[in-house]
Amino acid sequence: MLSFERQQQILDILKEHKCVHVDFLCKKLFASGATIRRDLSEMHEKGLITRVRGGAALIEGTNQDAPLLVRSNENRAKKEYIAQLALRYVHDSATIFMDSSSTVTFLADKLEGFRDLSIVTNGIATMNSLNEYTTAKVFSSGGLIRNNSSFVGQIAMDSIYNFRADMFFFSCCGLSIEGGCTEADEDNAAIKKQMWKNAKKRILLCDSTKVNHDFFCKVCDIQDMDVILMDQPQDQSSIEDLIGTGIIVNK
Template identity: 35%
Template sequence: MLAITRINQIRELVKQNRSVVVSKLADQFAVTEETIRRDLKKLEEEGVLVRVYGGAYSIEGVQNDVDYLLRETILVPEKKRIADRCLPLVNNGDSIYIDCSTTALQLAMSLTSHHLTVVTNSLRVAQVFSDSNDIHLVLIGGSLHNRSMSFLGQNASQALANYFVDKAFVSCRSLSMENGLTDSNEDRATIRRIAIERSSKTYLLLDNTKFGSTSFAHIADISAIDTLITDEKVSDEWRIFLASKNVTLIEG
């Protein structure tokens, strides 16, 4: 196969699937991973995608749902900083909800020695706590969504609605002043909306890339959260806006 043909096919795969993995592409096209990385670099230079360790993803489109394994490699230091800022907010004895975001996963990794009740729909978060004797873990079941490694759908929503927690730690795909919290997947948006409704306090964990955009499904208005935690200083416009909505800001 000619290189230009392979690159065009990869372009279409990115358009269709929103993200691609280097090892899978190498197997599919029977070439080396280094060849695929060169192809992805060319497509990145054309503005088609963004490369990350192990793959690439498209940042275009309100329904862009990036594969979980790729999201775990994106902005890791920033997500760890956000998780560090969350730690003082968690007290032994709390009941908390942790969502399926990779930022919340970083928080979960820091809480294994706490005495907590943790409710989650995230398979990865459940794995983090599976060996902890100090965590009472409640895993919300439902249909497993492979791209987010989380349980979604009607059964998951109904199960989560049975619980009330002290604090919810959630993220979202996008945040805008006009449209609030939005997500690329409507079932995930529903789960996050229920978590917000069932918590006494809600903390929104958001890295700097998610401000000022809108995704496919509405989760909640910004006034539904209590505190926004981010990795960098926000603009004066955002600071004034959050204050007008009575949202506490913890920033970099």
């Protein structure tokens, strides 16, 4: 048996039982104690397992590529719901811009079923999700890392400039009739503007907590969006005003 193969099997066995004795592995894999021990210490070197006297244990934390997956748990349910709505606009072979917002990350988690997607994003969590769960061609905008969660700056702007996409999914910090769609951070706003410019269909994912708040940097006006998806039907005047402009809300 190849040592590669054997170590693979040790990992598999460890996934079932969370820890095993050397003897057990010997019998299971028809190898001597010396061989198993050598395997275990190699695997320990590589950081794949934890070595304990008499055997080995699965390493805690399990996932090696988790570091930058920061995700806000606030309003998880709302964001989940909105992301589900957004799925209606995705189709196979679509080319897509996605911003770095946490709401859009929820959408990224739901794209597993589509084929032949090409996606450009400046979000790190979104990038990781797409890369892990989908077969999409994932382009990271690159750039300066901001807040552990997104890429911004000239590098990011330039790379986005070179793409044209069918649709742009994004979120914002604030949304109001007069102020439009606003962001707190200038650099992130610039990124969204660039994506907006190079996309055909602009789809905003906006949970209700953001309505009627204005932030420092404007991304675009209400009329500049093709679809606005929200978690609850908007009340009174504001929703009517929106519908008046021909923007689809939760439809």
